[in-house]
Amino acid sequence: MIKKCNECGSYTLQDSHCSSKTENARPAKFSYPDKYGKYRRKAKKGEV
Ligand SMILES: [Zn+2]
Numbered sequence: 001m002i003k004k005c006n007e008c009g010s011y012t013l014q015d016s017h018c019s020s021k022t023e024n025a026r027p028a029k030f031s032y033p034d035k036y037g038k039y040r041r042k043a044k045k046g047e048v
Contacts, residue, residue, distance in 0.1 A: 004011050004025035007018035
């Protein structure tokens with residue numbers, strides 16, 4: 001499992017990096033597109 005260092009943002013296979021614990025790097029599944037899509041839809045209607 002690949003991990004990501006929160007300190008320097010680099011990916012590593014180690015449990016720690018930059019003297020801090022790394023987190024599991026999950027495949028990007030962002031909620032942004034949906035969020036912005038919603039916002040944009042509203043903006044189109046003139047509700048914002
Ligand atoms: Zn690091």
